[in-house]
Amino acid sequence: MTITALTRKLVTSLVEDASTAPSMHNAQPWKFVHRVGTGTVELYGDPTRGMPREDPDHRALHLGCGAALFGLRVAAAHHGLHAAGHLLPDPGDPWYLADVRLRPNAAGEGDEDETLSSLHSVLRKRHTSRFPFTEERVPAEILDGLRAAALLEGCRLGVPGAWHTDTVLDLVHVSELFESADASVRAEIAAWTRTGATDDGTETEGIPAYAFGPRQYDVTSPVRDFDTQRGAQGRVSARFEKTPQIALLGTAQDTPEQWLAAGQALHRVLLQATLDGLSTSLMSQPVEWPELRSLTRDPGATTGYVHMVIRLGYGPKGRATPRRPAEDVLTFV
Incomplete structure (x- = not known):
């Protein structure tokens, strides 16, 4: 060509x-x-x-x-x-x-x-799933493949052990408390959620209500609830997995170039996970707060900076969220 x-x-x-x-x-x-x-x-x-x-x-x-x-x-x-x-x-x-x-x-x-x-x-086919996953563990060989996918983009994917997983989940819950106490953060999130209200904004962006997933009976899984003000109609509640499986994507440095590399690694890992039959969701809340972000890393690991907490497992696939048309994001010159 x-x-x-x-x-x-x-x-x-x-x-x-x-x-x-x-x-x-x-x-x-x-x-x-x-x-x-x-x-x-x-x-x-x-x-x-x-x-x-x-x-x-x-x-x-x-x-x-x-x-x-x-x-x-x-x-x-x-x-x-x-x-x-x-x-x-x-x-x-x-x-x-x-x-x-x-x-x-x-x-x-x-x-x-x-x-x-x-x-x-x-x-x-890759969509974020904010639905309950089963307790079935992801095989080690699949996790190794996801680690390899991250390495191909110059990044590291860590699969934390029990104590580190508990630490990260605790940080998720702390970040939720931080968020609930900050009106400006809540307003920013509300600006990107679509519950069907007349002032919701365009339908080609943001998180629509159908992608919120159910509410959790007991907060055991690191799934962000975009409907904290309960504006979405007809949401049910469900029990989520008691022992979530998570992975942490990180880089050695914290620079714009490394952030771009991490974004490429993130998509590569998510696509490989989808190809492997896994469902995934992303949790960035703990890394959005500077006082919590450094605590997400394993002090014994070589990864210096964590950029994303990835929840993975077996469960319902999420639905596609809207995308902007090509004419809005592409220019020919």
């Missing part, structure tokens, strides 16, 4: 696939620019879709954009293209997050691109 074969239709398809990525509160804080005739797609962060209270440093925004970048790589590989990404190409523009050059696969790139292409089948 030549550069001239990168048609508007193909680039639009690539960006639509990339936009299936997870992001904080489904804000979808990314923008793509395709420079026609160059084979280049540029990725930008959109600070207007940031969370000033929950994500003042824009770390979660970078994670979401990194996940979208990984989705673009998967989509490109599916179409026989190699996506060579250069992170943070312009020191003068902090929102210019990546420069991606698309070209046909070259010798030596086939194995990696084939692996990426194998994930394409679950791009649109």
